[in-house]
Amino acid sequence: MTATRFWLALPLVILTLVVALLLSWRPLDRFTSSAPPVENANVESVRLTGGLISLTLRTDGSEPVIVAQVQVDGAYRTFTATPQTPSAWLGRTRIDIPYPWISGEAHHIALVTGTGVVVNHTIEVAQETPALDGTSLALLAAVGTLLGLVPVAIGLLAWPAMRSISQGGLNFLLALTIGLLVFLLIDTIGEGLEEAAETIGRLRGPVLFWAILALTTLILLALGRRQGRAPEGLALAGFIALGIGLHNLGEGLAVGAALATGSAALATYLVIGFTIHNVTEGIGIAAPLARERPRLVDFIWLAALAGLPAIIGTIIGTQAVSPLWIAVCFAIGAGAIVQVIIEVGALMTRRAGIGQLLSLPVVAGVTVGLAVMYATALLV
Amino acid sequence: MVDGEACGEFSRRGFLRSVAVASATVPLATGAVLAQSAADGHSAHSGRDEGSNTVVGEVDYAKNGFDPHAILTDWDKGAVSTNADGRIVREWTITAVDHEFEVAPGVKFAGWTYNGRVPGPTLRCTEGEWLRIKFQNGSTHPHSMHFHGIHAARMDGVPGAGLVDPGGEFTYEFEAKPFGCHLYHCHAVPLKRHIHKGLYGAFIVDPDPLRHPEARDKAAARLLGSPENARWQELLMVMNGFDTNFDDENEFYAVNSIPFAYFNKPIRIDKTRPVRIYLINITEFDPINSLHLHAHFYDFYDHGTTLDPTNRMIDTIMMCQAQRGILEFSFENHEPGLYMFHAHQSEFAELGWMSHFEVV
Numbered sequence: 097m098t099a100t101r102f103w104l105a106l107p108l109v110i111l112t113l114v115v116a117l118l119l120s121w122r123p124l125d126r127f128t129s130s131a132p133p134v135e136n137a138n139v140e141s142v143r144l145t146g147g148l149i150s151l152t153l154r155t156d157g158s159e160p161v162i163v164a165q166v167q168v169d170g171a172y173r174t175f176t177a178t179p180q181t182p183s184a185w186l187g188r189t190r191i192d193i194p195y196p197w198i199s200g201e202a203h204h205i206a207l208v209t210g211t212g213v214v215v216n217h218t219i220e221v222a223q224e225t226p227a228l229d230g231t232s233l234a235l236l237a238a239v240g241t242l243l244g245l246v247p248v249a250i251g252l253l254a255w256p257a258m259r260s261i262s263q264g265g266l267n268f269l270l271a272l273t274i275g276l277l278v279f280l281l282i283d284t285i286g287e288g289l290e291e292a293a294e295t296i297g298r299l300r301g302p303v304l305f306w307a308i309l310a311l312t313t314l315i316l317l318a319l320g321r322r323q324g325r326a327p328e329g330l331a332l333a334g335f336i337a338l339g340i341g342l343h344n345l346g347e348g349l350a351v352g353a354a355l356a357t358g359s360a361a362l363a364t365y366l367v368i369g370f371t372i373h374n375v376t377e378g379i380g381i382a383a384p385l386a387r388e389r390p391r392l393v394d395f396i397w398l399a400a401l402a403g404l405p406a407i408i409g410t411i412i413g414t415q416a417v418s419p420l421w422i423a424v425c426f427a428i429g430a431g432a433i434v435q436v437i438i439e440v441g442a443l444m445t446r447r448a449g450i451g452q453l454l455s456l457p458v459v460a461g462v463t464v465g466l467a468v469m470y471a472t473a474l475l476v
Numbered sequence: 477m478v479d480g481e482a483c484g485e486f487s488r489r490g491f492l493r494s495v496a497v498a499s500a501t502v503p504l505a506t507g508a509v510l511a512q513s514a515a516d517g518h519s520a521h522s523g524r525d526e527g528s529n530t531v532v533g534e535v536d537y538a539k540n541g542f543d544p545h546a547i548l549t550d551w552d553k554g555a556v557s558t559n560a561d562g563r564i565v566r567e568w569t570i571t572a573v574d575h576e577f578e579v580a581p582g583v584k585f586a587g588w589t590y591n592g593r594v595p596g597p598t599l600r601c602t603e604g605e606w607l608r609i610k611f612q613n614g615s616t617h618p619h620s621m622h623f624h625g626i627h628a629a630r631m632d633g634v635p636g637a638g639l640v641d642p643g644g645e646f647t648y649e650f651e652a653k654p655f656g657c658h659l660y661h662c663h664a665v666p667l668k669r670h671i672h673k674g675l676y677g678a679f680i681v682d683p684d685p686l687r688h689p690e691a692r693d694k695a696a697a698r699l700l701g702s703p704e705n706a707r708w709q710e711l712l713m714v715m716n717g718f719d720t721n722f723d724d725e726n727e728f729y730a731v732n733s734i735p736f737a738y739f740n741k742p743i744r745i746d747k748t749r750p751v752r753i754y755l756i757n758i759t760e761f762d763p764i765n766s767l768h769l770h771a772h773f774y775d776f777y778d779h780g781t782t783l784d785p786t787n788r789m790i791d792t793i794m795m796c797q798a799q800r801g802i803l804e805f806s807f808e809n810h811e812p813g814l815y816m817f818h819a820h821q822s823e824f825a826e827l828g829w830m831s832h833f834e835v836v
Contacts, residue, residue, distance in 0.1 A: 146524060164582030165531050171826030173734070174527045194527030208727055210582050212720025 128341065133159040133213050138296045139205070140215035142418035143225040149195050151217065151416065154185040154296045167206040168195050186298060197222045225356055225413045236411045239367060243351060244344040244406025247371045248275040248337075249399045251378015258386040260339065266386050267452065268443050268461040273336065273380035274437055275465020279473075280343050280377075281433045285309075287346060288426030294419040301420065305427045312431020315439065326442050330394060335439060337402040339378045339432035344406035346426045352413020369475035376468050377402060384443065495723040497808045505599055511617065514639040529826055530736045533581030536733075540577040540595035544732040548711045548743065551680070551700060559606065566601050567608040572619040572640075572662070580728050580735050580828070581717045588673040594733045595714040595758070596623070596660070596677030600700055603655040603684045606628035609648045618649070619670065620646075622663035624798065626653050634663045656699075657780030657800045659714075667806045672719055672726075672760035674733075678712050680754055683783065694783040698752075698802075708752050709745060715757045715765045715795075715819070720830065724761055729819065735828020742814060742832035746760055747807040751833075754780070755793070756800035765829075767803070768820040769791040774805035794819050807835045 118124070118355055132231040143150040149168065154163040155161035160182055175193040182189045199201055207215040226232045258269060288309075292301030302379055320335055328419040351370070381398055409425075445453060452458060539545040554568040575592045579585035590596025601607060609623050618641050622633035627650035630637045642648045662675035681694035685702070692747065696704040716733055718725030728735045745751060757765045768791060776783035776793050780802040793801065807815070812835050819829040 164533075164581065165580055167827070170823055171529050172531050172828065173529060174525075175531050194525045196526065206719065206727075208580075208583055212579070212583050212585060212727065212741060214717075214721045214723075214727060 112240040119464075123198055125152060129451045133157055133335045135159075135161045135209055135211060135213050136296055137161050137207065137213075137215045138294070139207075139208065139215065140295075140420070142219055142419040143416045144197055144219070145225060145227075147194055147196055149193045149197055149203070149205070149219075151191045151193075151207075152416070153182075153183050153189045153191055153207065153215070154389040155189060155456040156296050156298050159185055160187060161189075162185045162208070162210045163189060163191055163207045163212045165208040166191060166193055167204075167208070168193060168197075170206075188295070191195075199223065213417075216346070223356060225416060227356055228411070228415070232414075233411065236355070236414060237407050239351065239355070239409030240348050240410035241403070242367045243348060243410065244374065245399060247374035247405030248340070248378040248381065248402040251375045251380070252382050252395050252399055255385060255390075255395070258382060261386055263448070266383070267444060267448060267455070268457040268464075269379070269383040269386065270440055271461025272376075272465040272468075273383045274440050274460075274471050275462040275467075276376050276380050276437050277336075277339070277433050277437045277440070278462070279469035281430055283473075284343055284426050284430040284433060287350065287428060288423050290424040291419040291426060295423065299420060301423055304420075305423050307436065308424060308427035309431040312428045313434040313438070314434055316435040320435065320439060326446070327439055328443060329346050329384055329388045330390055332436075332439055332443060333381050333390075333394075333398055334401065335432075335447070336381050336384070336436045337398045339429070339436040340381065340402040340430045341405040342425070342429035344374070344377075344402065345409040346422070346429050347423060348409020348411075349405075349413035349417060349422050350409075352410040353416075353417070354413075355410070356414040356416070369472070372422065372475055373469065373472035376465070376472065380465075384440070401469075428471075481657075492573070512745065529830070531580050531828070533733050535578045535581050535737075540593075541575070542577075542733075544730075544734045545741065545743075546557060547593070547595065547598070547732045548713070550598060552597040553600055553700070554607075557575075557613065562603075564605045565608060566605050567610065568587060568597070568599060569610045569612065570597065570621065571612045572615040574615050575674075577835040579733065581718065583720060583728075585718055585720055587671065587672075588619070588675050590621075590677055594674035594676075595716065595756075598676070598712050599660070600680045600682065602682045603652050603687065603697060605652045607648075607650055607652050610645065611638075611648060612645045613648050615643050616642055617670075618642065618664050618665055619649060619662045619675060621660050623648065623650070623660045624658040625650065625679065625681070627651075628769045632663075633660075635663065635665070639664055642675055652681045654781050654814075655681045655695075657756065657777075657802050659758065659798060659800060661755050661758065661798075664674055668724070668760055672717070676714070676716070676758045678714060678756055678782075681710040688694060688783060690811075691783040701746070707749050710748050710752045711743065712754045713756070713767070715755070715759055715767070717759045717762065717824070725767040726759070726761055726827070729759070729765075729824040730828045731831065736830055736833035742834035745807055745813060745833045745835045747810060747835050750804065750806040750808075754800070755803055757795035759797060759824075762821075762824070764794050764821075765822045765824065766792055768793045768818060769803075769810060770816040772805055772810070772815065774803045777802040784836070792829070800812075807833070810835055 121390050137153055137155045139151050140154045141152045162181055173195060174242050175191055178190045201222055204220045205217045208425050223466055288303055288305050292305040295301035381402060523816045532657060557565050559565050564734045570590050573589055575589045575590050576584055587594055613619050618639055620633040620639045631648050631650050638646045638648055656683060658679040660677055660679045662670040664670045667796050682699045685695040685699060686694045688695040693704060696702045699705055713731040715731050717729045719725060720727045755767055759765045773789045776787040776790055778786040779799045815835055816835045817831050818825040
């Protein structure tokens with residue numbers, strides 16, 4: 097016991113000593129004595145309100161990154177920074193610039209730091225960040241409902257038609273579900289990595305994304321099988337709904353951000369496109385229930401689980417969310433989708449044997465699932 | 477940092493963003509409601525801080541070692557003696573030093589300077605004098621002083637003729653001619669870097685009235701220290717810029733280095749006395765610079781090498797790099813108040829080259 101403790105403590109003691117020596121002797125300083133401080137800065141979010149531009153700046157460097165001066169559209173402007181001196185390690189500053197920004201036009205911001213480094217950020221289309229008052233909330237909730245809840249509910253209406261389906265037909269439907277999930281997975285990973293790439297280097301956005309994706313898959317697989325067997329029927333439908341719901345949360349964030357940054361002009365067509373596109377998701381949730389006898393209330397909570405996150409996402413998305421959090425949302429969504437792809441695949445394997453995975457109905461189902469998702473995505 | 481969305485890349489978010497750019501002007505019901513609060517905001521923000529076009533904070537001039545308000549009038553006449561031939565000899569010692577200074581409030585710039593200031597000392601002499609400029613290089617790079625004037629090739633301050641290595645020294649000697657508003661700058665390569673880091677200054681040669689009997693009064697009015705010169709309010713203005721992030725574009729523009737210095741603290745002008753500006757453009761990277769005076773017109777002497785104006789009644793003068801001249805005007809018939817002057821490249825003006833005269 098004592099020996100175990102000793103061998104546990106020894107590496108810690110040595111590590112502490114090495115760090116202490118590096119910090120007290122600073123033998124590496126001769127390499128860096130003439131180098132200017134390292135400065136990284138990244139505009140994470142922008143809020144536009146009447147006559148005011150507010151930026152959230154993530155900073156990181158060998159010394160605190162101080163914004164000394166601010167240009168808007170190539171002109172120095174008065175501003176305030178809170179706090180003026182952020183911490184050197186992953187600091188955060190809010191920059192408030194009183195400025196008569198012009199709705200619908202682009203504005204270029206340049207932040208000049210104390211060492212003369214310039215951090216650029218472009219507001220591509222200036223739009224007032226929606227105040228979350230009653231009217232806006234209702235409108236955004238309506239958009240989210242149309243985006244998530246309505247199409248999933250429409251898709252679930254196909255359930256009675258599935259009850260009399262043959263085993264081959266059922267395999268086709270489950271395979272179609274896999275196809276649509278694969279499509280959503282690719283889409284979610286693409287979006288998530290794009291957001292992750294916008295985070296500051298030290299946060300290692302892409303690594304974080306993949307790690308959270310893998311963890312989510314593992315946790316959901318473990319949760320689903322905590323009774324000792326794989327989820328089937330209603331439980332599987334529930335997990336599919338959860339995965340799709342998490343994906344729709346990310347989709348809602350994207351649509352909310354788009355509404356807040358100007359694409360509201362085409363909102364009607366966007367929502368029509370997404371609604372058609374997402375109907376397939378409802379069919380996918382219903383597929384494992386073809387041989388079950390679910391109650392009406394089950395359909396309601398499945399639709400809610402898959403659809404309501406879109407509403408939450410849409411509302412939050414309008415409020416200038418940091419790309420790190422959006423990437424985390426997408427990673428969780430992608431992890432959940434991987435889990436249901438595994439479970440639906442496992443279900444088919446148990447029912448029909450591993451050989452059936454390459455049978456005609458299954459290959460056709462996956463193909464149709466992917467093709468329908470792609471084709472309806474063209475509407476968006 | 478501009479998001480470049482690849483066309484054809486299948487990404488719904490990407491698509492939404494490109495839609496955002498393309499469709500901003502197509503109003504639909506949803507957009508109208510979301511934009512409602514924006515419209516209210518614009519009409520309602522009258523009582524609020526609307527911000528202004530300037531820098532925030534103050535430059536510590538004491539720490540910098542030079543003050544743009546002092547540079548306006550601190551003519552450096554050097555040490556004067558008479559040689560065996562009875563000729564006036566004027567001598568200066570100038571040292572090149574690396575000097576980090578605050579180029580705008582809170583922004584440090586690793587400058588290369590003459591005597592620790594940008595622009596360097598304003599050397600002022602009279603035509604016909606023998607000039608001796610002892611140049612010491614206390615910097616970490618080779619430097620020189622290349623004078624715009626008339627001199628021998630071996631005094632030109634270029635590689636092979638007066639380029640001085642770190643720790644070295646060279647004395648430039650030549651006659652002060654022609655009279656006018658001139659400049660000196662480092663001519664080591666790379667030229668762009670050596671100039672924009674701060675190695676330049678004014679070199680003013682006053683006309684000797686005795687040599688211009690046909691225009692004696694005009695020459696005397698230009699000769700520093702003469703009774704005719706005493707009523708003039710003379711100002712030095714060196715138009716320059718600073719590239720703080722080494723992208724070959726200036727982040728800051730100014731006259732005499734500090735952006736908005738004369739905007740935030742105007743130059744006081746006594747309206748009863750005429751104004752003469754020695755104006756030099758040494759702005760790097762940009763092809764031209766200019767000076768526009770509000771509510772007024774001035775006479776301009778290109779290079780200052782004539783006693784009669786080369787342009788009369790203009791309110792904007794355009795100069796390429798190293799071009800310079802003399803502006804003369806008077807506020808005698810103007811109301812007291814703030815009169816703006818600035819580069820009439822709006823870009824330069826909004827990035828710091830914006831100033832005020834306070835006429836009293």
